[in-house]
Amino acid sequence: MFNNTLVTLTLIAAIGSGLVAGVFFAFSTFVMPALARIEPAQGIAAMQSINITAINPLFMLALFGTAVVCLFLAVFALLKSEQPNSTDLLIxxxxxxxxxxxxxxxxxxxxxxxxxxVKPGSPEGAxxxxxxxxxxxxxxxxxxVAALISTLLFTIALGK
Structure with a gap:
């Protein structure tokens, strides 16, 4: 029973951290570069809107729900350090x-x-x-990078 719970939590951590890594990757590779190409006032207004809409139940569940699962996995890894996947889970x-x-x-x-x-059109904003x-x-x-490496380590832990 406990082993099934550990596998389930590790799978949830792998999926959650992968999902979060994907969101962060999208921002790094095309959202922020796109916002940098437009006028500062427009970029500021767009990012202000993004920052408000990012605080929603689904994204918060992915971001912080994964963190809660990671807390459980870290405690497990510390208590059961002799397990073959404990290092991967802890790191x-x-x-x-x-x-x-x-x-x-x-x-x-x-x-x-x-x-x-700041006001989007202000000199301070620019x-x-x-x-x-x-x-x-x-x-x-x-x-x-942190979320992506976490995904990799959780996936490796699942195979041990």
């Missing part, structure tokens, strides 16, 4: 928790909050937008 969980969730909270959300406070594009995208690359 995958920590990468997701620190690299996807931690980076989101520490870097991307504060940048989003700063962007939310100045902020230039820095925002660079910094937000950099941290999004980190989130993408």
């Amino acid at each position: 995958g969980s920590l990468l997701y928790l620190i690299g996807a969730i931690g980076v989101t909270i520490a870097f991307n959300v504060p940048l989003n909050d700063a962007l939310a406070s 100045t902020l937008w230039s820095k925002y594009l660079t910094n937000w995208t950099l941290w999004n690359h980190v989130r993408t």
Whole structure:
């Protein structure tokens, strides 16, 4: 029974982290570059709208539900370190928790909050937008790689 639960949680973590990695990948590879190509006021307004609509039950479930599963997997890995998949589960969980969730909270959300406070057509907005594009995208690359490697490690753990 416990082994089936572990397999199920690992599968959920693999799917969740893969889904989140895909969202982050899309932003890094074409959403942010597209927003950078348009006038700052339009880019700011579009990103402000994206940041509001991103806070929805489905995305929050994928992002934070996966984090909750990772917490359980990390505890399991620490308590059952002799299991062949414990290292993969622990590293995958920590990468997701620190690299996807931690980076989101520490870097991307504060940048989003700063962007939310400016008027799209203002000089302050244009100045902020230039820095925002660079910094937000950099941290999004980190989130993408962390979630992607987590997916890989969870998938490897399933095979052990």
